[in-house]
Amino acid sequence: MNIGIEHYLIVSSFLFVIGMYTVATRRHAVAILMGVELLLNSASINFVAFSHFVEGGISGYVFSLFIIVLAAAEAAVALAIVLSLFRNTNTVDVTESVTLQG
Amino acid sequence: MSADALYTVAIPKLVELDNLWLIVLFPFLGAVINGLLGRQLQAKFGKSIIHYIAIGMMLCSFAVAIIAFAQILTADDIAIVSQAFPMIDIGWLSVNFALYFDPLSVVLALIITGIGTLIHVYSTGYMKDDPAYWRFFCYLNLFIFSMLLLVLGDSFVLMFFGWEGVGLCSYLLIGFWYKDMKKATAGFKAFVVNRIGDFAFITGLFFLFWGLGGHWNQNNNYDVHSNRSYEAIPVASDATSVDRLTSQDNKELVSQMPSVVFRDIEKQMTLSVRSAETGAIQKPFADALTEQTVGGIPLVFLICFLFFLGACGKSAQIPLYVWLPDAMAGPTPVSALIHAATMVTAGIYMIVRLNFLFVLSPGVMTVIALVGACTALFAATIGMVQHDLKKVLAYSTISQLGFMFLGVGVGAWWAAVFHLLTHACFKACLFLGAGSVIHSMGFLKSHDKSDDTEDNSIQTEPTHASVEEKPSPTDPQDMRNMGGLGVIMSHTRRTYLIACLAIAGFPVAAGFYSKDEILWKAMSNGQTFIPGWILWSIGFVAAGCTSFYMFRSYYMVFYGAPPSEQCQKHAHESPRSMIHVLWVLAGASIVTAVLGLPHLITGVDAIFAQWLAPMTAPFVSTTGVASAAWLEGILIVASIGIAVIGWLIAKHFYHSTHASMEKRQQWYQQFRLVHHTLYNKYWIDELYQMTWVRGFKSLSHGVATVDKFVVGLVINGGSKKLGQAFHKFAQVLRLHQTGYVNNYAYGIAIGTVVLVLVAQAWF
Numbered sequence: 112m113n114i115g116i117e118h119y120l121i122v123s124s125f126l127f128v129i130g131m132y133t134v135a136t137r138r139h140a141v142a143i144l145m146g147v148e149l150l151l152n153s154a155s156i157n158f159v160a161f162s163h164f165v166e167g168g169i170s171g172y173v174f175s176l177f178i179i180v181l182a183a184a185e186a187a188v189a190l191a192i193v194l195s196l197f198r199n200t201n202t203v204d205v206t207e208s209v210t211l212q213g
Numbered sequence: 214m215s216a217d218a219l220y221t222v223a224i225p226k227l228v229e230l231d232n233l234w235l236i237v238l239f240p241f242l243g244a245v246i247n248g249l250l251g252r253q254l255q256a257k258f259g260k261s262i263i264h265y266i267a268i269g270m271m272l273c274s275f276a277v278a279i280i281a282f283a284q285i286l287t288a289d290d291i292a293i294v295s296q297a298f299p300m301i302d303i304g305w306l307s308v309n310f311a312l313y314f315d316p317l318s319v320v321l322a323l324i325i326t327g328i329g330t331l332i333h334v335y336s337t338g339y340m341k342d343d344p345a346y347w348r349f350f351c352y353l354n355l356f357i358f359s360m361l362l363l364v365l366g367d368s369f370v371l372m373f374f375g376w377e378g379v380g381l382c383s384y385l386l387i388g389f390w391y392k393d394m395k396k397a398t399a400g401f402k403a404f405v406v407n408r409i410g411d412f413a414f415i416t417g418l419f420f421l422f423w424g425l426g427g428h429w430n431q432n433n434n435y436d437v438h439s440n441r442s443y444e445a446i447p448v449a450s451d452a453t454s455v456d457r458l459t460s461q462d463n464k465e466l467v468s469q470m471p472s473v474v475f476r477d478i479e480k481q482m483t484l485s486v487r488s489a490e491t492g493a494i495q496k497p498f499a500d501a502l503t504e505q506t507v508g509g510i511p512l513v514f515l516i517c518f519l520f521f522l523g524a525c526g527k528s529a530q531i532p533l534y535v536w537l538p539d540a541m542a543g544p545t546p547v548s549a550l551i552h553a554a555t556m557v558t559a560g561i562y563m564i565v566r567l568n569f570l571f572v573l574s575p576g577v578m579t580v581i582a583l584v585g586a587c588t589a590l591f592a593a594t595i596g597m598v599q600h601d602l603k604k605v606l607a608y609s610t611i612s613q614l615g616f617m618f619l620g621v622g623v624g625a626w627w628a629a630v631f632h633l634l635t636h637a638c639f640k641a642c643l644f645l646g647a648g649s650v651i652h653s654m655g656f657l658k659s660h661d662k663s664d665d666t667e668d669n670s671i672q673t674e675p676t677h678a679s680v681e682e683k684p685s686p687t688d689p690q691d692m693r694n695m696g697g698l699g700v701i702m703s704h705t706r707r708t709y710l711i712a713c714l715a716i717a718g719f720p721v722a723a724g725f726y727s728k729d730e731i732l733w734k735a736m737s738n739g740q741t742f743i744p745g746w747i748l749w750s751i752g753f754v755a756a757g758c759t760s761f762y763m764f765r766s767y768y769m770v771f772y773g774a775p776p777s778e779q780c781q782k783h784a785h786e787s788p789r790s791m792i793h794v795l796w797v798l799a800g801a802s803i804v805t806a807v808l809g810l811p812h813l814i815t816g817v818d819a820i821f822a823q824w825l826a827p828m829t830a831p832f833v834s835t836t837g838v839a840s841a842a843w844l845e846g847i848l849i850v851a852s853i854g855i856a857v858i859g860w861l862i863a864k865h866f867y868h869s870t871h872a873s874m875e876k877r878q879q880w881y882q883q884f885r886l887v888h889h890t891l892y893n894k895y896w897i898d899e900l901y902q903m904t905w906v907r908g909f910k911s912l913s914h915g916v917a918t919v920d921k922f923v924v925g926l927v928i929n930g931g932s933k934k935l936g937q938a939f940h941k942f943a944q945v946l947r948l949h950q951t952g953y954v955n956n957y958a959y960g961i962a963i964g965t966v967v968l969v970l971v972a973q974a975w976f
Contacts, residue, residue, distance in 0.1 A: 134958045212951055
């Protein structure tokens with residue numbers, strides 16, 4: 112069978128929905144971070160796929176590289192936030208830290 | 214230019230000198246240093262550092278005043294303006310922080326800094342034991358600063374600043390011992406009564422500014438007096454706003470714009486131009502003021518009358534004089550400096566400064582003369598029966614201010630300012646002498662610490678003091694507690710006597726020449742609507758009363774009963790710093806006579822009259838017989854006569870000991886009703902209390918009731934409902950802020966989807 116752009120997009124949208132679901136439902140801060148990673152990666156797949164099917168287009172590849180670097184940085188910062196959250200509230204359950212509640 | 218402009222006034226030439234504005238900086242600096250650091254300085258270095266700063270600044274200021282005086286004296290016919298920095302610069306209106314030195318203001322500056330310095334020195338003795346020494350000197354310096362701004366400012370803006378500044382300092386100093394409720398209330402009363410005058414003053418200023426102004430026409434040009442015919446003013450017919458008139462005589466520019474600078478207004482008021490067609494001479498600006506009416510009242514009358522009301526408040530004239538007697542609650546040096554020598558004369562100064570305006574309205578001049586004469590007599594009669602030494606002097610001050618108003622009212626500008634000068638000397642001397650006596654009698658107070666029973670007219674239920682009322686034995690100001698002090702305080706007695714001679718009008722001292730000139734001008738003027746002889750006779754009787762009450766106080770304090778044992782033990786002559794000041798002022802009360810020797814004696818105009826002539830407009834048109842030299846001679850003799858009579862009566866009743874005491878009582882009984890009326894000051898305070906104060910209070914109560922039940926119901930009820938509605942809405946809204954990250958993520962996702970769908974549907 113011939114692998115077309117649809118296949119890539121379907122995989123990527125599955126990944127996005129899973130990531131979204133993770134972010135929206137998990138209570139563990141680290142799990143939410145993992146969901147965010149899935150979101151980023153699904154976007155990355157989109158970029159690569161479009162880039163492959165566009166004549167002479169390499170900007171999609173470059174973007175996905177950037178996204179990888181960005182994701183690493185994001186993970187570092189976010190984990191640090193999670194750590195300090197744990198230090199302050201003694202939990203990483205995001206439903207516990209609701210000081211912004213109206 | 215078709216018409217030729219010509220100038221009829223001789224305004225002094227203007228010279229610019231940069232550094233003279235330092236005169237106001239020095240006292241300001243002194244006030245700032247003593248005000249901000251005084252407490253620490255006093256704690257660290259003792260009290261002397263405070264008065265070294267304050268007096269040092271005063272001396273610097275006095276030196277600058279002398280320099281300015283010398284400049285004007287040596288050069289012929291000049292005025293000096295000293296600009297510090299620009300204050301307001303909007304369109305054609307520009308006001309600078311500039312001081313204006315001319316023969317009038319420089320005299321005032323000399324009085325303020327000279328007598329001010331002396332009183333600072335005196336205060337070092339008088340206030341020696343007061344813990345708030347630094348505060349006192351800070352206020353004094355601040356007062357000098359404001360007063361100098363008032364007299365030296367070249368525009369209404371600066372004058373009004375100073376005008377309010379001296380009011381503030383007066384309030385602060387009357388209530389200097391603010392822990393005493395009565396004294397604090399006296400300061401409050403002075404402040405409130407002054408507000409009435411100040412309101413009139415600033416309203417008059419607005420009217421003047423408006424009256425001199427024009428309006429914007431359709432071509433966006435500013436028309437000056439567009440409701441008037443223009444042909445009289447050269448260049449105005451084809452010119453727009455900022456054109457200026459050039460006088461051909463001395464090339465001085467006359468601004469057509471309304472201005473707040475005295476010099477500009479003076480030039481406008483005195484500008485005369487010859488009309489091209491008719492050849493008649495017109496005064497475009499002065500006519501603009503005299504011809505306009507507001508509600509049927511001539512504008513110039515309204516303006517001058519409002520200014521006069523302002524002067525009434527500051528200078529304690531009927532009907533706004535009531536604050537001055539109570540102002541005696543302040544420390545005695547303050548009474549001498551502010552409430553006798555300087556601040557209360559601000560009203561006189563203002564009217565003389567604006568003489569070019571006041572001569573346009575003979576009606577207001579008549580009012581001024583009449584109010585002045587009546588105040589002179591009215592206050593003098595009250596002063597005749599008061600027992601409080603400072604109250605006597607307070608009513609005497611009101612009375613003398615009345616004489617000055619009589620002087621300006623009949624256009625005797627120089628005589629009024631000369632009386633201001635001589636009064637500053639002898640009244641300061643009298644007050645400081647009284648202060649010396651009170652200082653010495655201070656032991657009475659320390660014997661009984663209970664609150665003193667000094668009568669006070671502010672209280673709601675005034676005590677109607679009867680004739681037989683016994684003096685409070687603890688009041689150091691009550692003359693009935695004194696007597697025979699002349700033996701103990703010979704310096705004070707002698708200086709007090711000299712000042713008495715000056716104020717009573719004995720020709721050995723200056724007061725005679727100034728008062729007599731005013732009376733003579735009142736008699737001989739033909740401009741006021743009231744005949745001169747009426748004004749003269751009111752002033753004449755007041756002069757007799759003056760002589761009586763001054764010598765009455767002199768004999769009651771220094772003669773009469775021999776001093777009691779208590780007095781002999783405790784009373785003492787004052788420290789040297791106070792005595793020296795007394796002698797300087799007593800000397801000045803005599804020496805200044807030289808400035809005012811009348812034409813009748815010397816054959817030339819008085820020195821002071823020549824000095825002020827350049828900046829005062831003529832008002833008096835002396836008429837016929839009334840100005841004959843023989844009449845002046847007769848009046849002088851009559852003045853001396855009534856002064857002597859007043860003195861003899863006082864001596865008869867108050868000089869010797871026991872016999873005069875009985876005579877006095879008989880006399881009191883005989884004229885019981887008169888005495889009672891005078892002693893209670895014609896019940897004017899009570900009248901004001903009944904009408905104005907009570908009326909105002911019930912008005913306030915009424916307004917408060919309306920506020921509570923009408924406004925309160927609408928606003929409170931309505932706003933409560935509205936607030937509750939918002940509160941409910943917010944209760945719903947706040948549920949959306951859960952604080953859960955997940956919910957926010959949902960929100961973001963759903964939001965994005967909705968945005969995409971909307972964008973799809975839209976485009």
